[in-house]
Amino acid sequence: MEAVAGRRWQKVLYERQPFPDNYVDQRFLEELQKNVHARQYRYQAVVFQSGVVAQQLCSVCVFVVTWWYMDAGMLSPQGLFGAALVSSLLGYVLFDAVDGGAGRWESGRTRWADLKSTLVFTAFTYGFSPVLKTLTESISTDTIYAMSALMLLGHLIFFDYGANAAIVSSTLSLNMAIFASVCLASRLPRSLHAFVMVTFAMQIFALWPMLQKKLKALTPRCYVGVTVLFALAALAGLATISTVGAVLFTSLLLAICGLCPYCLIRLQLLKDNIHGPWDEAEIKEDLSRFLM
Amino acid sequence: MCLLAVSSVIVQVAGLSVLELGCSPESSGQLPFSLYLITILKLYVCVSWQVSHSSCITAMVLKVFFPSCCSSAESGILVGRWLSEQSSAVILAVVHFPFIPFQVKQYLSEVQQVTKISVSVLGSWSNSKQEKEENLSKFLEDLGTIFSHEPWIQISKEGDSKFWSCSTFQKHSNNPKEEEVILIYYDQRKVMLSHLHPPLDTATSTDCETDDASKLSAIFHTVAKSKILFMTDRYDDGPIKLTHWQSDGAEASIIVELMKQASVPACMLLTFLLSLVSGICRSRVLKFWPLSFLWSKLSTCEQLGHRLQHLQVISSNKKAQTQTQLMRKANIFVSLLIDVSLGILLMSWLYRKNRIGHLADTLIPVADHVAEELQDLLQWLMGAPAGLKMNRALDQVLGRFFLYHIHLWISYIHLMSPFIEMILWYVGLSACLGLTVALCILSDIIALLTFHIYCFYVYGARLYCLKIYGLSSLWRLFRGRKWNVLRQRVDSCSYDLDQLFIGTLLFTILLFLLPTTALYYLVFTLLRLLVVIVQGLIHLLVDLIDSLPLYSILLRLCRSYRLAAGVKFRVLEQQDGKPLRLLMQINPLSYGSVVQTYRLPTYSCYPKDSWTSLCKKLFLGELIYPWKHKGEKQD
Numbered sequence: 001m002e003a004v005a006g007r008r009w010q011k012v013l014y015e016r017q018p019f020p021d022n023y024v025d026q027r028f029l030e031e032l033q034k035n036v037h038a039r040q041y042r043y044q045a046v047v048f049q050s051g052v053v054a055q056q057l058c059s060v061c062v063f064v065v066t067w068w069y070m071d072a073g074m075l076s077p078q079g080l081f082g083a084a085l086v087s088s089l090l091g092y093v094l095f096d097a098v099d100g101g102a103g104r105w106e107s108g109r110t111r112w113a114d115l116k117s118t119l120v121f122t123a124f125t126y127g128f129s130p131v132l133k134t135l136t137e138s139i140s141t142d143t144i145y146a147m148s149a150l151m152l153l154g155h156l157i158f159f160d161y162g163a164n165a166a167i168v169s170s171t172l173s174l175n176m177a178i179f180a181s182v183c184l185a186s187r188l189p190r191s192l193h194a195f196v197m198v199t200f201a202m203q204i205f206a207l208w209p210m211l212q213k214k215l216k217a218l219t220p221r222c223y224v225g226v227t228v229l230f231a232l233a234a235l236a237g238l239a240t241i242s243t244v245g246a247v248l249f250t251s252l253l254l255a256i257c258g259l260c261p262y263c264l265i266r267l268q269l270l271k272d273n274i275h276g277p278w279d280e281a282e283i284k285e286d287l288s289r290f291l292m
Numbered sequence: 293m294c295l296l297a298v299s300s301v302i303v304q305v306a307g308l309s310v311l312e313l314g315c316s317p318e319s320s321g322q323l324p325f326s327l328y329l330i331t332i333l334k335l336y337v338c339v340s341w342q343v344s345h346s347s348c349i350t351a352m353v354l355k356v357f358f359p360s361c362c363s364s365a366e367s368g369i370l371v372g373r374w375l376s377e378q379s380s381a382v383i384l385a386v387v388h389f390p391f392i393p394f395q396v397k398q399y400l401s402e403v404q405q406v407t408k409i410s411v412s413v414l415g416s417w418s419n420s421k422q423e424k425e426e427n428l429s430k431f432l433e434d435l436g437t438i439f440s441h442e443p444w445i446q447i448s449k450e451g452d453s454k455f456w457s458c459s460t461f462q463k464h465s466n467n468p469k470e471e472e473v474i475l476i477y478y479d480q481r482k483v484m485l486s487h488l489h490p491p492l493d494t495a496t497s498t499d500c501e502t503d504d505a506s507k508l509s510a511i512f513h514t515v516a517k518s519k520i521l522f523m524t525d526r527y528d529d530g531p532i533k534l535t536h537w538q539s540d541g542a543e544a545s546i547i548v549e550l551m552k553q554a555s556v557p558a559c560m561l562l563t564f565l566l567s568l569v570s571g572i573c574r575s576r577v578l579k580f581w582p583l584s585f586l587w588s589k590l591s592t593c594e595q596l597g598h599r600l601q602h603l604q605v606i607s608s609n610k611k612a613q614t615q616t617q618l619m620r621k622a623n624i625f626v627s628l629l630i631d632v633s634l635g636i637l638l639m640s641w642l643y644r645k646n647r648i649g650h651l652a653d654t655l656i657p658v659a660d661h662v663a664e665e666l667q668d669l670l671q672w673l674m675g676a677p678a679g680l681k682m683n684r685a686l687d688q689v690l691g692r693f694f695l696y697h698i699h700l701w702i703s704y705i706h707l708m709s710p711f712i713e714m715i716l717w718y719v720g721l722s723a724c725l726g727l728t729v730a731l732c733i734l735s736d737i738i739a740l741l742t743f744h745i746y747c748f749y750v751y752g753a754r755l756y757c758l759k760i761y762g763l764s765s766l767w768r769l770f771r772g773r774k775w776n777v778l779r780q781r782v783d784s785c786s787y788d789l790d791q792l793f794i795g796t797l798l799f800t801i802l803l804f805l806l807p808t809t810a811l812y813y814l815v816f817t818l819l820r821l822l823v824v825i826v827q828g829l830i831h832l833l834v835d836l837i838d839s840l841p842l843y844s845i846l847l848r849l850c851r852s853y854r855l856a857a858g859v860k861f862r863v864l865e866q867q868d869g870k871p872l873r874l875l876m877q878i879n880p881l882s883y884g885s886v887v888q889t890y891r892l893p894t895y896s897c898y899p900k901d902s903w904t905s906l907c908k909k910l911f912l913g914e915l916i917y918p919w920k921h922k923g924e925k926q927d
Binding site: 124134 | 681683684685771786789790792794795796799801805
């Protein structure tokens with residue numbers, strides 16, 4: 001390459017140069033950049049964000065534990081319904097109180113619409129509860145358990161944790177949760193049980209995440225407190241059924257909230273992303289003004 | 293290779309469509325192969341010559357179509373038609389000596405007036421037994437000056453020799469030279485009676501084929517048109533003596549004439565009655581909704597209407613214009629005749645030994661038995677059929693619903709039972725209208741007696757269809773999508789919370805109830821298919837009787853030359869210096885094409901959808917109907 005001395009190589013295509021096509025000179029690597037888009041995370045923030053996953057895990061856990069109690073007859077449907085009603089009302093008040101009604105004003109949703117939705121839920125669930133009761137009589141219990149477990153797993157997978165990915169579908173996630181709750185409710189001894197169970201599922205899988213999202217956005221401190229309390233309640237409930245399950249669940253929660261953020265931050269240090277002139281062209285400017 | 297060349301050559305020479313070079317034992321056995329090859333070469337040369345000088349008449353190969361019945365005729369002159377564009381002469385008859393030339397000309401002009409084809413004297417024919425008369429041949433040449441025709445053909449047969457000599461004589465060239473002449477024998481009677489297929493008006497072949505076919509049909513046409521020429525009897529004492537094909541006599545002609553005379557008033561009466569009947573059928577009273585609906589569903593009415601049309605076609609006093617129409621009439625007539633005779637046979641069997649009573653006595657228990665079997669089937673379905681896990685509550689509801697239907701049905705049958713024998717007796721009378729009508733009535737009776745199965749099928753199918761469509765749309769909701777009607781595709785959509793909840797609830801319920809409904813649907817669809825198949829077989833039989841062209845098939849069986857698909861040529865004899873002698877034989881139409889050409893149209897419409905679409909319909913739970921009335925029933 002040095003044979004053609006006297007002429008400097010230029011990075012242009014419009015001039016004929018005495019160099020082969022794939023020739024580059026020493027300046028090539030000068031433009032190398034590393035980890036341009038890599039973000040530096042703080043441990044605290046990552047743990048805070050992982051709270052959503054922990055919350056959803058706890059929701060599923062609470063639901064399963066409640067179903068267990070209902071199935072065993074240790075929890076009366078009336079009691080559960082009352083508790084759920086009270087907590088729903090509390091949550092409803094809190095939902096508006098947190099942002100002072102700003103969210104409601106923005107969405108334009110009236111209280112009458114809320115009441116209508118509630119009525120529709122209750123009426124349909126109550127009407128269909130005898131059907132639900134006999135729906136899966138002839139299907140084996142193991143099949144139902146397997147189906148419910150799969151559906152709850154699907155609910156956890158497709159849930160909208162705030163990440164921007166193609167797999168996320170809050171509709172599918174919610175539908176899977178409802179399907180699982182209907183399956184499980186059909187195993188309960190009476191139709192009132194089934195009604196209460198499905199209502200409870202709606203509250204814990206549809207309403208509770210909405211409140212959580214609002215709490216997380218507006219009062220982070222309060223959100224952390226609520227999350228910890230909820231997790232402790234779920235753990236306590238699980239512990240009364242099976243100690244091993246409680247231990248496993250605790251370790252799972254700890255892994256998600258402590259170990260995984262730590263791993264993420266450690267692995268972030270090993271990130272070695274190179275950028276340079278070989279990259280594909282990236283249009284950064286807003287070109288829409290040229291379209292006029 | 294060589295044979296191919298020969299066949300192509302002879303096709304060109306004869307200008308005809310179908311040709312088979314006969315290598316039959318008696319012809320090729322006598323013929324040495326070398327001679328054969330020489331002939332081929334000669335033919336080839338003369339054809340190429342013909343092609344290169346196609347405008348020059350003297351160079352053309354002359355084809356003489358000679359009736360085989362005239363080969364032993366006494367000497368005389370040849371009467372026939374000259375087809376100049378094909379340079380072929382179709383000999384129709386031989387006029388014997390002695391004759392007066394003026395009378396011959398007059399006679400020919402009369403014939404020409406009647407037949408509308410140009411018949412003329414084409415040449416001379418001499419059949420000398422032993423003696424060879426010099427003055428006769430001179431006389432024959434002189435005849436050419438009296439009957440002026442270009443070219444003047446002279447055919448002479450010497451003794452029992454197989455080789456005839458044939459010469460043509462051009463007057464203006466003044467030198468009688470030997471030309472290439474091919475003698476083609478044809479059976480005058482068969483060619484006269486045969487009908488060449490495909491008919492020219494419906495021929496949709498390529499131009500070349502049509503051209504060939506028209507050349508052949510010109511010859512057939514000439515012979516068929518000159519029928520009037522053959523009418524003269526051998527014993528007629530006319531001024532001219534002719535030799536041609538003659539019918540062996542018409543002894544039965546008196547009966548035929550009488551029948552012809554009688555058929556005219558009979559047809560008129562029939563037409564009047566038919567117009568009366570069709571007028572009643574078309575009257576307003578029968579057009580109201582429930583009645584017209586009923587008529588369209590009963591296959592008996594359809595069949596009767598079809599037969600009425602047939603009768604109208606037969607009894608119309610308009611003469612059939614073409615051969616096809618004539619054949620159609622004859623086919624309808626024979627099919628009707630056979631149908632009615634079979635029906636009367638059936639009726640005579642039915643009304644002997646109180647068979648109707650026996651039939652009625654067995655019909656009621658059979659219907660009862662079917663109902664009982666259905667009840668057993670429903671009981672089985674209400675349990676755990678084949679170990680399947682069904683939804684018990686829905687199972688019970690459906691089972692009781694269907695059981696109640698069967699109960700209704702049984703009571704209906706028992707109400708009917710005293711009248712069944714009477715009904716059957718009167719219905720059996722309709723067999724005199726034909727076997728097809730009786731079969732259609734049987735099909736209708738089957739349909740009426742299995743009405744409960746039809747009802748079950750409809751209920752099951754509607755329920756199943758509802759579930760399938762509901763599940764498919766709720767499955768889209770489950771995935772957060774919906775069907776966009778405007779864009780005809782599935783789009784994603786954000787639903788409200790209550791929509792999602794109710795949708796998923798319904799989806800779950802429908803999904804768990806689907807197997808029960810599907811099983812009921814499957815069982816009743818199978819039953820329905822059984823009935824439909826039986827009815828379909830009956831209708832297939834009816835269609836077969838309706839549409840089979842029996843007259844054409846009989847004609848093909850007994851007089852195969854009447855339906856010609858083409859001709860083939862067999863080489864008879866061949867000698868150097870003598871004209872080639874070919875025998876024209878008629879190729880009969882194959883049975884398949886006979887049926888295809890003359891098949892009578894039927895009124896039933898076969899299902900247009902294929903097997904896959906049928907399976908798709910069955911899977912989706914859309915109603916399927918028997919083969920008939922398919923288009924109409926989907927309302």
